[in-house]
Amino acid sequence: MxxxxxxxxxxxxxxxxxxxxxxxxxxxxxxxxxxxxxxxxxxxxxxxxxxxxxxxxxxxxxxxxxxxxxxxxxxxxxxxxxxxxxxxxxxxxxxxxxxxxxxxxxxxxxxxxxxxxxxxxxxxxxxxxxxxxxxxxxxxxxxxxxxxxxxxxxxxxxxxxxxxxPLAGIFDEVLFRDQKQNRLLLNLGGIANFTWLPSHKSKKEVLTSDTGPANTLINEAMQKHFSQPFDEDGKIAASGTVHSELVRYILLEPYFRKAFPKTTGQEDFQLEFIENLMEGHQIELSPEDLVATLTAVTSQSISRAFDEIIGEEAFECYVSGGGVHNLTLMQDLKDRNPHAEFKDFEELGISADAxxxxxxxxxxxxxxxxxxxxxxxxxxxxxxxxxxxxxx
CATH class of the missing domain: 3.30.420.40 (ATPase, nucleotide binding domain)
Known part of the structure; x- marks a missing residue:
C-alpha cells in the first residue's frame, strides 16, 4: 500500500x-x-x-x-x-x-x-x-x-x-451564519461576490453570487496610466471626478440585467471594453476621472445587488479581499447602503485578507x-x- x-x-x-x-x-x-x-x-x-x-x-x-x-x-x-x-x-x-x-x-x-x-x-x-x-x-x-x-x-x-x-457561500454559511442577525459577506477581489446570510430565525435562503467587477478594471487602468498595480487607498479615485453617463452606459450591459445568482470574470470586464464604450459614446476622460468612474461602477453595481436582494432590511456587512483597503470605494459603499452596518471582518475570527x-x-x-x-x-x-x- x-x-x-x-x-x-x-x-x-x-x-x-x-x-x-x-x-x-x-x-x-x-x-x-x-x-x-x-x-x-x-x-x-x-x-x-x-x-x-x-x-x-x-x-x-x-x-x-x-x-x-x-x-x-x-x-x-x-x-x-x-x-x-x-x-x-x-x-x-x-x-x-x-x-x-x-x-x-x-x-x-x-x-x-x-x-x-x-x-x-x-x-x-x-x-x-x-x-x-x-x-x-x-x-x-x-x-x-x-x-x-x-x-x-x-x-x-x-x-x-x-x-x-462562487464557492464562498458554503464556507460562509457554515462558519458565519448567525442565529438572530442578518449578515452579508462581501468579497472585493478582481470580481466582487457576496454571500447573503439571513438569520437562522428568519428561515430565509442563503444566496451567493457575483455582482460584477471589483478591482479588475481599476487595476488595469492604474497599470496602464500610472504604472501602479492598484489604486493605493483609493487616492487616485478620490482625486478624480465620476463621469455619471459612462457609469450608466456600463451598467446597461447584459451581465447586469441577469438574474441572481450569476457568475462572471475578467473575460467580461476588461479595460478594452470600457475604452471601446467610451469611443462609441465620444467620451474622453483624464486618467484620474477614469479611475474614479470605474470605482463608481464597482460601488454602484454592488449597491444595486444589495437593493435587489435585501431591500431595506438591516444587516451587518463584512468585507474581505483587496478592495477593503480602497478607502474611496469603501466610503461610497457605506454612503449608498444606509441599512448596512459595516464591521471589521476580523470580528468573525479571520482577517479580511486571509x-x-x-x-x-x-x-x-x-x-x-x-x-x-x-x-x-x-x-x-x-x-x-x-x-x-x-x-x-
Whole structure:
C-alpha cells in the first residue's frame, strides 16, 4: 500500500489538522499563504488562523500571468510552462514560510491550493457546459514540499452542473451564519461576490453570487496610466471626478440585467471594453476621472445587488479581499447602503485578507475528513471539492 494513502487515512481520523491554504486571485496581488489549525468537519468545523502572509509577485511574473489570463488566444507553450513553474514558485514560498515559523514539512497535514484562474466560462446556452480553468499543478507542489496537496477545487462544481463559482457561500454559511442577525459577506477581489446570510430565525435562503467587477478594471487602468498595480487607498479615485453617463452606459450591459445568482470574470470586464464604450459614446476622460468612474461602477453595481436582494432590511456587512483597503470605494459603499452596518471582518475570527486562503483549507479538510456539501440549486447529494496529489 502507498505509504501516503495510509498517511491520508491517519490524517482523516485526527481531531485536528494543520493545513496550509493558498490563494492567488485574479487581481494578482500575490500568493496568500494561510497556516490554519482545522478541527471537526461540516457544520462542526472550526478554523484557527495561526499565521497569514502574502508573497507579492515580481513585476515580471505578474506580467507573464496577465499575458495568459482571461484571453481568448494565448501562447500555449507559456501557459503549459506556467502551470508547472508557478507550482515551483508556490512550493518555495511555502517552504520559506514554514522555516520562518519553525514548522517542519512533516508537521503539516495538507496543502490546499486554489491555483490561478486563467479563464472562467459559464455556459452561454443550455446546450453548453459550464467551464473554468485554474493552473498550478498539485503534483509539483506535493513533490517539492513532501506534503499531500489538494488542488483544483472548482472542477467538481462544474462537473455536477454548477458554474464553478462562487464557492464562498458554503464556507460562509457554515462558519458565519448567525442565529438572530442578518449578515452579508462581501468579497472585493478582481470580481466582487457576496454571500447573503439571513438569520437562522428568519428561515430565509442563503444566496451567493457575483455582482460584477471589483478591482479588475481599476487595476488595469492604474497599470496602464500610472504604472501602479492598484489604486493605493483609493487616492487616485478620490482625486478624480465620476463621469455619471459612462457609469450608466456600463451598467446597461447584459451581465447586469441577469438574474441572481450569476457568475462572471475578467473575460467580461476588461479595460478594452470600457475604452471601446467610451469611443462609441465620444467620451474622453483624464486618467484620474477614469479611475474614479470605474470605482463608481464597482460601488454602484454592488449597491444595486444589495437593493435587489435585501431591500431595506438591516444587516451587518463584512468585507474581505483587496478592495477593503480602497478607502474611496469603501466610503461610497457605506454612503449608498444606509441599512448596512459595516464591521471589521476580523470580528468573525479571520482577517479580511486571509479569508479566501483559509477557505481553501476548509474545503481540503472536508475532502479528507467530512461528508461534503450540497450545492443549493445544483445538487441533492453531498459532494467534495478538490483533487489529491501525493508526494511520490
Amino acid at each position: 502507498n505509504k501516503y494513502l495510509a498517511k491520508l487515512w491517519e490524517i482523516s481520523q485526527k481531531s485536528e489538522r494543520l493545513i496550509i491554504g493558498l490563494m492567488s486571485g485574479t487581481s494578482l496581488d500575490g500568493l496568500d499563504i494561510c497556516v490554519c489549525k482545522v478541527s471537526g468537519d461540516g457544520t462542526g468545523t472550526s478554523i484557527d488562523v495561526l499565521r497569514f502572509l502574502t508573497q507579492e509577485y515580481s513585476e515580471g511574473l505578474r506580467n507573464r500571468i496577465l499575458a495568459v489570463q482571461s484571453k481568448e488566444q494565448v501562447n500555449a507553450r507559456e501557459l503549459t510552462v506556467l502551470h508547472s513553474e508557478l507550482a515551483d514558485h508556490y512550493s518555495s514560498a511555502i517552504l520559506e514560510a514554514l522555516k520562518s515559523l519553525n514548522i517542519t514539512s512533516g508537521e503539516v497535514d495538507l496543502i490546499a491550493s486554489h491555483g490561478q484562474t486563467i479563464y472562467h466560462a459559464p455556459a452561454q446556452s443550455q446546450d453548453q457546459n459550464n467551464a473554468t480553468l485554474q493552473i498550478v499543478d498539485g503534483d509539483h507542489i506535493a513533490q517539492k514540499t513532501g506534503i499531500i496537496t489538494v488542488s483544483d477545487f472548482r472542477q467538481k462544481h462544474t462537473a455536477v452542473g454548477g458554474e464553478g463559482a 479569508k479566501e486562503a483559509a477557505m481553501m483549507a476548509f474545503f481540503a479538510n472536508e475532502l479528507v475528513a467530512g461528508e461534503g456539501f450540497k450545492i443549493p440549486g445544483v445538487t441533492k447529494e453531498k459532494i467534495h471539492f478538490g483533487k489529491i496529489s501525493l508526494p511520490d
